[in-house]
Amino acid sequence: MAAFQAPSSISSSSSTFLVHNGFSLRSSKICPPRSRTWVLKCVAAPPNSETAHKTKVSRNENMAKLQAGYLFPEIARRRSAHLLKYPDAKVISLGIGDTTEPIPDVITSAMAWRSRALSTIEGYSGYGAEQGEQKLRAAIASTYYGDLGIEEADIFVSDGAKCDISRLQMLFGSNVTMAVQDPSYPAYVDSSVIMGQTGEYYNDIKKYGNIEYMRCTPENGFFPNLSTTSKTDIIFFCSPNNPTGSTASRDQLTQLVQFARESGSIIVYDSAYAMYISDDSPRSIFEIPGAKEVAIETSSFSKYAGFTGVRLGWTVVPKELLFSNGFPVAKDFNRIVCTCFNGASNISQAGGLACLSPDGLKAMGDVINFYKENTAIIVDTFTSLGFNVYGGKNAPYVWVHFPGRSSWDVFAEILEKTHLVTTPGSGFGPGGEGFIRVSAFGHRENVLEACKRLKQLYK
Numbered sequence: 522m523a524a525f526q527a528p529s530s531i532s533s534s535s536s537t538f539l540v541h542n543g544f545s546l547r548s549s550k551i552c553p554p555r556s557r558t559w560v561l562k563c564v565a566a567p568p569n570s571e572t573a574h575k576t577k578v579s580r581n582e583n584m585a586k587l588q589a590g591y592l593f594p595e596i597a598r599r600r601s602a603h604l605l606k607y608p609d610a611k612v613i614s615l616g617i618g619d620t621t622e623p624i625p626d627v628i629t630s631a632m633a634w635r636s637r638a639l640s641t642i643e644g645y646s647g648y649g650a651e652q653g654e655q656k657l658r659a660a661i662a663s664t665y666y667g668d669l670g671i672e673e674a675d676i677f678v679s680d681g682a683k684c685d686i687s688r689l690q691m692l693f694g695s696n697v698t699m700a701v702q703d704p705s706y707p708a709y710v711d712s713s714v715i716m717g718q719t720g721e722y723y724n725d726i727k728k729y730g731n732i733e734y735m736r737c738t739p740e741n742g743f744f745p746n747l748s749t750t751s752k753t754d755i756i757f758f759c760s761p762n763n764p765t766g767s768t769a770s771r772d773q774l775t776q777l778v779q780f781a782r783e784s785g786s787i788i789v790y791d792s793a794y795a796m797y798i799s800d801d802s803p804r805s806i807f808e809i810p811g812a813k814e815v816a817i818e819t820s821s822f823s824k825y826a827g828f829t830g831v832r833l834g835w836t837v838v839p840k841e842l843l844f845s846n847g848f849p850v851a852k853d854f855n856r857i858v859c860t861c862f863n864g865a866s867n868i869s870q871a872g873g874l875a876c877l878s879p880d881g882l883k884a885m886g887d888v889i890n891f892y893k894e895n896t897a898i899i900v901d902t903f904t905s906l907g908f909n910v911y912g913g914k915n916a917p918y919v920w921v922h923f924p925g926r927s928s929w930d931v932f933a934e935i936l937e938k939t940h941l942v943t944t945p946g947s948g949f950g951p952g953g954e955g956f957i958r959v960s961a962f963g964h965r966e967n968v969l970e971a972c973k974r975l976k977q978l979y980k
């Protein structure tokens with residue numbers, strides 16, 4: 522795959538959006554808090570282990586296998602340490618993939634209305650269906666899977682894709698083998714470790730035993746070489762990809778589905794960024810013939826509607842997907858959902874329904890276009906500085922190559938010299954070494970300022 526060349530200017534339709542919506546969104550009547558509290562410590566400091574009372578409960582040995590904390594808390598820790606060193610620095614984060622722009626009014630109004638209704642006898646509702654409200658399941662099925670044969674009953678509404686990834690791991694249990702793209706979103710590997718599916722971590726190769734790491738590099742167009750990929754029970758596959766920003770083509774996904782059919786595997790397809798696709802790449806694995814018998818798809822409103830805090834997602838488990846003994850996977854997933862989850866918040870679901878109304882879809886599209894313009898600005902900046910830049914076309918992530926350098930060193934250099942937070946590629950797996958991920962989620966003025974600083978650093 523060739524490095525993506527950003528358009529040198531922002532499209533006129535996008536500029537119109539900026540003028541009419543982009544910045545005015547931020548001056549809406551309701552002012553959200555502007556500053557974000559960064560958490561230095563996720564958990565309280567433990568007492569002195571020599572003197573403190575200890576229970577007789579052994580630590581889960583799988584937890585002990587996990588490496589050096591989850592990536593983003595580590596980034597937050599370094600950011601906080603940087604702020605202690607430079608208290609007056611205006612730190613800009615293009616690191617963690619959290620959305621920054623306000624949720625469109627058409628969506629928050631629906632949530633506000635539902636929230637107010639909860640204060641009335643007629644409008645009150647308590648526990649809902651664990652699988653989600655029928656109207657929302659139907660709207661997701663028709664909006665995203667209209668002619669793909671996915672029905673309302675195949676959709677499980679959730680509190681987000683990350684939570685569903687863990688619930689899926691619980692469904693599969695500890696005896697399955699799994700494959701991941703390398704690099705990949707860390708939740709697949711970490712949840713697999715926690716479930717006990719993996720062996721120990723090998724520090725020399727930065728890999729866990731018993732995981733098939735499917736290397737995705739510029740050389741193979743960020744699509745794994747399936748002819749050398751070991752067969753596993755489960756294949757996690759994310760497109761558009763976090764962190765590389767690459768998108769698998771129809772032909773590549775056809776190969777993947779064929780590979781899964783031949784191997785007897787189940788693909789867990791993460792389409793959390795599908796709405797960022799602007800070319801004819803598939804937006805769902807179910808666009809590929811035969812996928813319903815080998816794939817589950819998980820997705821989310823987080824990056825479409827700014828629901829990272831609201832929390833709403835969904836997972837599609839087609840009725841056609843069967844275990845080796847013929848038992849429907851959806852029936853077991855339903856059992857897991859009913860056991861571990863009491864349904865997504867009714868307020869969030871009202872928001873989700875509003876997202877899928879004609880006005881909501883238009884509003885989500887506008888916010889996505891805003892982030893895509895940010896992406897183009899970032900791609901343009903790194904390209905003009907002579908870097909090889911990948912992704913950024915169908916995804917809000919830009920994957921920048923620093924050949925021969927350690928990702929954490931580049932991360933530290935950029936933070937130290939420009940007060941910008943990025944994400945070290947190696948945090949997504951050994952295949953990410955030598956890259957940094959730059960997220961396009963940010964206010965426009967911050968993205969422009971960040972690019973100015975990067976141009977000064979690398980000119």
Ligand SMILES: Cc1ncc(COP(=O)(O)O)c(C=O)c1O
Nearest residue numbers: 681682683706763793821823834
């Ligand atoms: C690939 C991918 N899947 C899932 C998630 C989590 O989504 P949610 O907010 O719905 O839990 C993210 C969040 O960054 C992601 O990048």
